[in-house]
Amino acid sequence: MKFLDYILIALVLIWLVAAFRHMIILKKQGKSLCCGSCGSSCKKCNVKQKS
Numbered sequence: 001m002k003f004l005d006y007i008l009i010a011l012v013l014i015w016l017v018a019a020f021r022h023m024i025i026l027k028k029q030g031k032s033l034c035c036g037s038c039g040s041s042c043k044k045c046n047v048k049q050k051s
Helices: 003-029 046-050
Strands: none
């Protein structure tokens, strides 16, 4: 693999870590992460409350 390949892999990994961290922060703040047919409690989901 070339140097550019390593750079691209590193960028993708950084993006994945940032997305995972963002989801954890949203969950700690109590904000809903799903709007589909989730099996857990959807009391905080705006879509579920309207229907």
